Amino acid sequence: MLKKIKKKIKSILGKKSKKKVEENATSKNAPPRKRAAKKKAAKQPSTGNKNTNKKSAPKKTDPKKRASKKRGSKNSASDNGASKKRASKKTFFKHSRKVNDPEAKQEAKKYDNPVASRTLLLDTIKEEGMMTQSSVFKALNVREDQEEGVSRRLSAMVRDGQLVQNRRGGYLPVDEKHLIKGHVIAHADGFGFLVPDEGGDDLFLSAKQMRGVLHGDHAVATVAGVDRRGRLEGSIISVVERANSTLVGRLFNDDGIAYVVPDNKRITQNIMIPADMLGDASSDQIVKVEITSQPTRRKQMVGKVIDVIGEHMAPGMEIEMAIHNHGIPYEFPDAVTAQANNFGASVKDKDKEGRLDLRDLSLVTIDGADARDFDDAVYCEPSKNGWKLIVAIADVAHYVDIGSPLDVEGYERATSVYFPGRVIPMLPEALSNGLCSINPDVDRLCMVCEMFVNKQGEIESYDFKEAVMRSHARLTYTQVSEALEGEGTGEIASDIYPHIVNLNDMYQALDGARTARGTIEFDTTETVINFTDDKRIESIRPSTRNDAHKIIEECMISANVCAAKFIAKSKNPCLYRVHEDPTDEKIQDLRGFLSDLDLKLGEPSRKIVSSDYAELSAVIKEREDFHMIQTLMLRSMKQAVYMSENSGHFGLALTHYAHFTSPIRRYPDLLVHRALKHIVRKRAKSDYMYSAERMAQMGEHCSDNERRANEATRDAEFALKCEYMLDKIGNSYDAKVTGVVQFGLFVELSEHFVEGLIHITNLPKDYYVFDPKTHQLVGENRGITFGLNDKIRIKVSRVNMDERKIDFELISEH
Known part of the structure; x- marks a missing residue:
C-alpha cells in the first residue's frame, strides 16, 4: 500500500514538472511581437495580483523591473487562459469592488474630507479576515490624502476595543469567537481574571500574563487552554484602555534605585522612579505617582x-490613602466653589414666591448627634382615619441647574463619602452644610411629600409640592428615644413633644404593614470609631439603634415609595432603587445548606418572595446558629443598584422604590427631584430633560460610584483598625468565626469588632477539608470542625500595616 502511495506522488510531481517545462518553452518560442509586449508590460506599473506567472523573468534584471514582474500585470503576454483562470478572485474582488459605505452621508456631514466609516472598516475586516493597514487601503481604494485619516480611525478602533492589532500590524475584529474583551480583576497573590464584557465564564490570567496589565484595565484576550482546576486560561492580546494613570504608594530607595510600592494590594508590580522624577520626595514617604x-x-x-x-x-494617613487609591475627588474646582458661594447664606425672597408656605408648621429634624447636613424634616398629626404625614426634603435642585459647574461636579462624585471622622461631600459646604441644610429657625426651600396613612399602615393618598419651611427644632435620635421611653418630655420642648408622639403612633402602624408584606429584617452590628485629638483610634463600639431611628426610617421609606409611584405614572425616565430577586443558583445553594438543618426557604414549586426570607428569619431567631444562617441568607441576595427601569425592591417587599430623601449627598435623589418638579409644574413630556438611554448610563455611573465609596470607606476603616491593634500583639480575646475558606478562618474580636485571619497552619494538627456547602473546615483524622459563628479564644500574633493583615492564633474553642 505504501509503495502505491509513493508511486502516485512521484507521478503527480512528474506531471507538474513536465507542465512547467512546457510553459517555459512556450514562453521562449513566443512570436517576437508577444515577447516585445511582454517586455513592455514588465516596465509598466503593476495592476495585477500576486499570483500572476513570473517564471519567465531573466535572472539579471533591474531591481525595480524585477519587483514589477513579481507583482505581475494583467497585460502580460505570458498570461494564457489557464493562468488567468488561476488568478486570485479574492484579491481581485478586494481591489476592484465598488465600495458602498453605509455611513457615507454622516461622514460627509462631519468632515470636509470624509474617510471610511467605522462600520465599513469593521465589515471589511470581518469579511476578509486579518488585514494590514496597506491591505485595507487597497481594499477600499483609499486615496493618498485619506490614508492618515483611515490610519487614525483604525487606531481609535483598537483603542475602543472594536479591533485588535497583532504583533505584525494586522487588524482583527474583537467580536471573533476566539477573542474576548473584558476587564482585568487582579488578585494580591499576582494572578488575576478577565471578566468578559458580554458575560460568561471568567478567564484565569497567570502571574506571567498579569505582568503587562493592571487591575481594572480593559483588555482583549484569547482562550489559551484549561488549567488543572478546569478553569479557562487566558492570554492577553492587547490592552484596550488603561485604568490607572496615577497610583499612591510608599517610596523606597535601595542603593540609589528608587521605586514605589503601590498601596493598592491588587497591584503587585512596583513603579520604578528615575532619579530626575523624584521631585521633593524622600524615602519612606507616601507619594502620588503618575505612570x-x-x-x-x-x-x-x-x-x-x-x-x-x-x-x-x-495620623490620618489611612483616610488620605483610601481617597487617592480609589480616585475619589476631594477638592472642588474654583468654578464650583464660586457658584456655591454666589447664592449667599440665606434664601432670597424672590425664590420663596409661588411656593406653599409651611413656616408655621412644626416640622423638625431628627438626626445623629454628630450630623452636620440635614436633608429632611418631618411632621405628623392625626387625621380622620389615621394620620397626615409630611416629609420635607431640602430643595437642592433649585440651586443645582442642569449642566452647571455644580451639577457636573455633583454627577462626577455621585455621592458623599463618609469616612470615620471625615466627610468628602458631594456638594460644597456652602450648600451641603449651609443653604440646603435644614438648620433650625431659618427659612429653607424644600420639596414636600404629603401623605395620608390609615390605621393599617397603608398610604391612601399622597401629593408633592414645592414649599418654603422653617425647622422648629433640631432633635437627636437619643433625645427622641429617651422622651418616648420616659414619663416626661425629656429635652424636647412641650409644644413639639405631641407631634413626636403622633410620629411614634403612626410608626407602629407602618411597622405592622411592613411585617405583613414580608420585609426582610437582618440583625447586623455597625460600629462607631472614636478618635483621640491626634486622630488615633480611642475605641471601637457598636452603634445603637433605637425606635427614633426606626421612626425616621419608615417616614423616609414611605416618601421614597410615593416618589417612585408618582414618577412611574408620568412614564418619564428616572432612576429607581432596585433590589432584584436572588438568582436561582444562589437559592438552590442556600436551600441545599438549609436542608441539612431541617429548614426550608419557601416552596420550590413557586418563585421565591421576600416573605420567604422573613419567615425563615423568624424561625431561626432563637437558634444558636442564627448568625451563621443569617450570614448565608445575606450572601444569597443581590446588591441594590440604581436603574432606569423599575423592577421593585426585593428586600423591602415593594413594587416601587426610589431615593428621594437625600439630594444633598446622593445624585440619584437630585434626579428624582428634577423629575418631580417637571410633573408638579405640569411641563410637557417632550420638554423632559433626559432620555431613557442617558438615564440608564447615569444609573450605572451612580451605582459604580456608590460601590467605590463603600470600598474606600471599608479600606480606610480596616487600615485604622490595623493601626489600633499594633500595640495589642500578644493579647488574648474572645472571638467568633465570620468566614470559612480553604486556607483558614476569618474571625472577629467580640470586644473590638476587628477582623483577622487564623491560617490553617495555626489550627490544631489535622488534615482539613473545606466543605463549601456547610461552610466548614473538617479535620479528616480527628474530626475537628470549624464553622461560621463558632465561639473561640484567640491571640493576636502579627499585624502588618503595609499589607493590611491581622493574624491570630487559636488558643481554645468554647
Whole structure:
C-alpha cells in the first residue's frame, strides 16, 4: 500500500514538472511581437495580483523591473487562459469592488474630507479576515490624502476595543469567537481574571500574563487552554484602555534605585522612579505617582512623583490613602466653589414666591448627634382615619441647574463619602452644610411629600409640592428615644413633644404593614470609631439603634415609595432603587445548606418572595446558629443598584422604590427631584430633560460610584483598625468565626469588632477539608470542625500595616 502511495506522488510531481517545462518553452518560442509586449508590460506599473506567472523573468534584471514582474500585470503576454483562470478572485474582488459605505452621508456631514466609516472598516475586516493597514487601503481604494485619516480611525478602533492589532500590524475584529474583551480583576497573590464584557465564564490570567496589565484595565484576550482546576486560561492580546494613570504608594530607595510600592494590594508590580522624577520626595514617604510608562511583559512600570501626601504612619494617613487609591475627588474646582458661594447664606425672597408656605408648621429634624447636613424634616398629626404625614426634603435642585459647574461636579462624585471622622461631600459646604441644610429657625426651600396613612399602615393618598419651611427644632435620635421611653418630655420642648408622639403612633402602624408584606429584617452590628485629638483610634463600639431611628426610617421609606409611584405614572425616565430577586443558583445553594438543618426557604414549586426570607428569619431567631444562617441568607441576595427601569425592591417587599430623601449627598435623589418638579409644574413630556438611554448610563455611573465609596470607606476603616491593634500583639480575646475558606478562618474580636485571619497552619494538627456547602473546615483524622459563628479564644500574633493583615492564633474553642 505504501509503495502505491509513493508511486502516485512521484507521478503527480512528474506531471507538474513536465507542465512547467512546457510553459517555459512556450514562453521562449513566443512570436517576437508577444515577447516585445511582454517586455513592455514588465516596465509598466503593476495592476495585477500576486499570483500572476513570473517564471519567465531573466535572472539579471533591474531591481525595480524585477519587483514589477513579481507583482505581475494583467497585460502580460505570458498570461494564457489557464493562468488567468488561476488568478486570485479574492484579491481581485478586494481591489476592484465598488465600495458602498453605509455611513457615507454622516461622514460627509462631519468632515470636509470624509474617510471610511467605522462600520465599513469593521465589515471589511470581518469579511476578509486579518488585514494590514496597506491591505485595507487597497481594499477600499483609499486615496493618498485619506490614508492618515483611515490610519487614525483604525487606531481609535483598537483603542475602543472594536479591533485588535497583532504583533505584525494586522487588524482583527474583537467580536471573533476566539477573542474576548473584558476587564482585568487582579488578585494580591499576582494572578488575576478577565471578566468578559458580554458575560460568561471568567478567564484565569497567570502571574506571567498579569505582568503587562493592571487591575481594572480593559483588555482583549484569547482562550489559551484549561488549567488543572478546569478553569479557562487566558492570554492577553492587547490592552484596550488603561485604568490607572496615577497610583499612591510608599517610596523606597535601595542603593540609589528608587521605586514605589503601590498601596493598592491588587497591584503587585512596583513603579520604578528615575532619579530626575523624584521631585521633593524622600524615602519612606507616601507619594502620588503618575505612570509615564505602563507595564509590559518585559518591562516594569515607570513613573514620576507628582505629589507628596505625607509621612508613613502619620495620623490620618489611612483616610488620605483610601481617597487617592480609589480616585475619589476631594477638592472642588474654583468654578464650583464660586457658584456655591454666589447664592449667599440665606434664601432670597424672590425664590420663596409661588411656593406653599409651611413656616408655621412644626416640622423638625431628627438626626445623629454628630450630623452636620440635614436633608429632611418631618411632621405628623392625626387625621380622620389615621394620620397626615409630611416629609420635607431640602430643595437642592433649585440651586443645582442642569449642566452647571455644580451639577457636573455633583454627577462626577455621585455621592458623599463618609469616612470615620471625615466627610468628602458631594456638594460644597456652602450648600451641603449651609443653604440646603435644614438648620433650625431659618427659612429653607424644600420639596414636600404629603401623605395620608390609615390605621393599617397603608398610604391612601399622597401629593408633592414645592414649599418654603422653617425647622422648629433640631432633635437627636437619643433625645427622641429617651422622651418616648420616659414619663416626661425629656429635652424636647412641650409644644413639639405631641407631634413626636403622633410620629411614634403612626410608626407602629407602618411597622405592622411592613411585617405583613414580608420585609426582610437582618440583625447586623455597625460600629462607631472614636478618635483621640491626634486622630488615633480611642475605641471601637457598636452603634445603637433605637425606635427614633426606626421612626425616621419608615417616614423616609414611605416618601421614597410615593416618589417612585408618582414618577412611574408620568412614564418619564428616572432612576429607581432596585433590589432584584436572588438568582436561582444562589437559592438552590442556600436551600441545599438549609436542608441539612431541617429548614426550608419557601416552596420550590413557586418563585421565591421576600416573605420567604422573613419567615425563615423568624424561625431561626432563637437558634444558636442564627448568625451563621443569617450570614448565608445575606450572601444569597443581590446588591441594590440604581436603574432606569423599575423592577421593585426585593428586600423591602415593594413594587416601587426610589431615593428621594437625600439630594444633598446622593445624585440619584437630585434626579428624582428634577423629575418631580417637571410633573408638579405640569411641563410637557417632550420638554423632559433626559432620555431613557442617558438615564440608564447615569444609573450605572451612580451605582459604580456608590460601590467605590463603600470600598474606600471599608479600606480606610480596616487600615485604622490595623493601626489600633499594633500595640495589642500578644493579647488574648474572645472571638467568633465570620468566614470559612480553604486556607483558614476569618474571625472577629467580640470586644473590638476587628477582623483577622487564623491560617490553617495555626489550627490544631489535622488534615482539613473545606466543605463549601456547610461552610466548614473538617479535620479528616480527628474530626475537628470549624464553622461560621463558632465561639473561640484567640491571640493576636502579627499585624502588618503595609499589607493590611491581622493574624491570630487559636488558643481554645468554647
